[in-house]
Each structure stands twice: as structure tokens, then as C-alpha cells.
Amino acid sequence: MTSTTSDALHIVCPHCDAVNRLPPARLREQPTCGKCQKDLFTGQPVDLASARFLKHIERTDIPVLVDFWAPWCGPCRTMAPWYAQAAKSLEPDFRVVKVNTEASQDLGSRFNIRSIPTLALFRGGREVARQPGAMDANSIIAWARGR
Template structure:
């Protein structure tokens, strides 16, 4: 069996967490620590990416990876309690997922656009569309289980 024109379809668009450039990365090379073609920094850091309103849409609309979002605020106790678990989840979910955080105090437009009524709230986006949402703090195992349940 030969592969000809199907090979490019296996390349994924990955938005750089540093400079927001859109990179094409062969799916088979995701675990090889790819770097951005523009800024030469790692495309995966093992940490949640803090996104402002200006950067958010590019990351959810231009990435071929599912994007897990933590809508949070610095004054929120449960948000601060969940933060280390969310960071642990990021280490385990990358590179199959982009894991990001949105501070709803700084990005009030996004909180309104996505009708975030309680924080923390996790939302999973695929192809620019929200496919699942879960309010409330979770530990790392519950985050991972929830993501796997809704990633299909």
C-alpha cells in the first residue's frame, strides 16, 4: 500500500504558545519536541498557556489539536486550589491537547461570550467549537478522566 497525496493530511496545525505563529507539524513527530518555525521555541512546554482575549481565538480556531481551557480568576480559592492539578494534567495531556488558562478578570469579554457563570470552569474546544464544559474544581485524575470522556 502506498501513500502519496494523503501524507500532507497527516500534518497538524499547531499554534505556538510563545509567538502565536501557526506551524504545520507531522502528527507522527508530535512527541519529538517540535519547535516553532518562527521563534524556535518549543511548541509544547508541559505547562498551561495563559491566553489573553487577543490570543484566545487564534489558539482555538487555528489549532488542529483539541484545546482544554480553564476559565479562572486570581481571587477564586477553588481556582487556586485546582491550579497545580491543572498543571499536572497539562504535562500528561500534551502533545495530544493544547492546555490553556483564561483569567476571566482580564478577559471579561471571553467570559461573557462563553457565558461563564462559575469558576473554575473547564471547556473543551475542537475545531473552534466548544464540545464540553464542566464547572467546579477537580483533581488531576478527574480532569484527565473528564477530558478523555469528551475527547472522542
């Protein structure tokens, strides 16, 4: 069976938020955005707030791993470099994002975030798994891939 455009994955650009159609085979070929020409995968967590966050979880066809955090949170600051390290391993199989719950209190409330840091995994716009507490890079990778 040959690949058709209906087999394409939708990937939201981390820079300009354009929705790109990409054949799954091209995920590992350092794809660029058709609109802004920047890399679709940077190996770094994407910092998202309200409207951008919703577009990414609803329109991206690969799983979206989210770190809900706050700048005043010691465990969040401890986990940040591990999360960045995990992003390098998880992309392009996952979109890796961060949400500052202090700056985006609406998202913290909407997703009932009661402790931080909290990791949440979204597929097709729906939360499918959640894990509160700081983790090291290997634990983050194992947790995400195990869901």
C-alpha cells in the same frame, strides 16, 4: 498510503502564536516552532487573553482544554497546581490553556462563563464539552480524555 502535507496538523505556538504545520507522527518528538524555535509543547498551561485565545482555539487542530478562572477564586487557586500537573500528561494530545476571566471579561461573557473554575473543551474552534467546579489532576485528565 503515504503521508502528505494535507495530513499535517496545525499547532499554534504558545510563545509567538505562529501557526505551525506538523505531521501527526512528530507530535511526540518535542517539536519546535518554525518561527521562534521554542518548544510547541511546554507541559504547562498557556496563559491566554482575548485575541490570542481565539487564534489558539480556531487554528489549533488538536483539542484545546481551557480553564476559565480568576485570581480571587479560592477553588481556582486550589485547582491550579492540579491543572498544571494534568497539562504534563495531556500534552501533546491536547493544548492546555488558562483564561483569567477577570483580565479577559470579554471571553467570560462570550462563552457564558457563570461559575469558576470552569473547564471547557474546544475542537475546531467550537466548544464540545464543559465542566464547572474544581477537580484534581486525575479527574481533569479523565474528563478531557473521555470527551
